[in-house]
Amino acid sequence: MRSITLGKTGITVPQNAFGALPIQRVSVDEAVSLLRNAYDGGMRFFDTARAYSDSEEKVGKAFEGMRSKVFISSKTQATTREKFEQDLDTTLRNLKTDYIDIYQLHCAARCYNSDDEIYNALVEAKRQGKVRHIGITAHKIGVAEEIAESGLYETLQFPFSYLASERDIKLVERCREKDIGFIAMKGLSGGLLTDSKACMAFMSSYNVLPIWGIQKQKELDEWLSFFTNEVTMTDEIRAVIEKDRNELLGDFCRGCGYCMPCTVEITINQCARMSQMIRRAPSQNWLTDYWQQEMLKIDSCVDCGICMTRCPYELDIPSLLKKNLKDYKEILAGKPV
Ligand code: SF4
Numbered sequence: 001m002r003s004i005t006l007g008k009t010g011i012t013v014p015q016n017a018f019g020a021l022p023i024q025r026v027s028v029d030e031a032v033s034l035l036r037n038a039y040d041g042g043m044r045f046f047d048t049a050r051a052y053s054d055s056e057e058k059v060g061k062a063f064e065g066m067r068s069k070v071f072i073s074s075k076t077q078a079t080t081r082e083k084f085e086q087d088l089d090t091t092l093r094n095l096k097t098d099y100i101d102i103y104q105l106h107c108a109a110r111c112y113n114s115d116d117e118i119y120n121a122l123v124e125a126k127r128q129g130k131v132r133h134i135g136i137t138a139h140k141i142g143v144a145e146e147i148a149e150s151g152l153y154e155t156l157q158f159p160f161s162y163l164a165s166e167r168d169i170k171l172v173e174r175c176r177e178k179d180i181g182f183i184a185m186k187g188l189s190g191g192l193l194t195d196s197k198a199c200m201a202f203m204s205s206y207n208v209l210p211i212w213g214i215q216k217q218k219e220l221d222e223w224l225s226f227f228t229n230e231v232t233m234t235d236e237i238r239a240v241i242e243k244d245r246n247e248l249l250g251d252f253c254r255g256c257g258y259c260m261p262c263t264v265e266i267t268i269n270q271c272a273r274m275s276q277m278i279r280r281a282p283s284q285n286w287l288t289d290y291w292q293q294e295m296l297k298i299d300s301c302v303d304c305g306i307c308m309t310r311c312p313y314e315l316d317i318p319s320l321l322k323k324n325l326k327d328y329k330e331i332l333a334g335k336p337v
């Protein structure tokens with residue numbers, strides 16, 4: 001397994017890391033077991049966030065007594081010094097530690113700098129030793145580019161998968177030039193990509209650290225298998241990637257859910273990508289009465305536009321929903337998938 005050094009932080013870990021968002025959906029015992037199995041299998045980097053309900057506590061419980069053997073990053077959505085300090089104290093308590101390897105401003109709306117109290121609070125936390133390195137996460141490419149150019153952060157976390165655009169790839173390259181560690185989130189593009197081997201081979205071609213969102217032992221086993229069966233890019237994998245890119249590129253919903261809640265309770269993060277999901281997973285799962293009712297809610301969209309102000313990918317959500325509903329109705333009427 002190739003190792004990655006996260007820019008100036010000097011943190012060097014196997015290029016195969018654990019995204020701890022999904023463990024908030026399993027019991028404490030299951031989460032602790034998954035995290036320890038991940039460590040035993042070779043993973044050394046674990047990414048959590050204040051916003052992931054009890055994920056930090058589960059990470060803290062799993063690695064109590066072995067803190068120095070793992071690298072832990074977390075995040076805060078705070079925008080004021082006061083909230084930042086509260087969050088940082090809570091995170092340290094949850095993680096049962098007196099330092100965080102990388103503390104990141106979560107889903108930044110812009111590149112915060114020394115004119116902003118939140119940036120200064122982060123720098124101060126590093127000076128105090130509570131935080132070893134400072135990072136930031138973003139979803140909008142323009143914001144991410146500004147962060148990379150600023151050189152103010154030691155790491156940048158950004159969505160990166162084999163559906164990446166040329167611009168995304170240039171961002172990765174720019175981070176490498178500026179010695180900024182690149183943490184790749186959404187390596188499966190919100191569940192749209194299902195070929196883990198192709199995803200891993202793609203990541204191994206770049207200077208990035210993928211954090212795979214893991215909820216089940218079966219998923220973990222798949223990622224851990226790459227420690228023993230290393231994958232690299234081959235013509236066969238290139239063909240898989242090319243096929244998926246042809247099918248999926250364009251304005252597609254990543255399923256992140258940032259646009260929700262919807263004014264009329266449409267489950268946007270599933271319904272806006274139904275056309276892809278229904279073709280990439282057993283379609284019967286998406287044709288149940290439940291999902292038919294959910295999809296029909298699209299007809300009640302009042303075009304309020306609130307969702308669009310929240311979507312980091314600036315998608316025209318009402319149009320995307322309508323396009324998905326039209327396709328879904330045609331499938332229900334017998335169109336082959
Ligand atoms: S525009 Fe439609 S989908 Fe978006 S929040 Fe409003 S009602 Fe919901």
Ligand code: SF4
Pocket residue numbers: 252253254255256257258259260268269272310311312313314315317
């Ligand atoms: S529409 Fe945008 S914000 Fe909403 S789930 Fe999809 S990608 Fe995320």
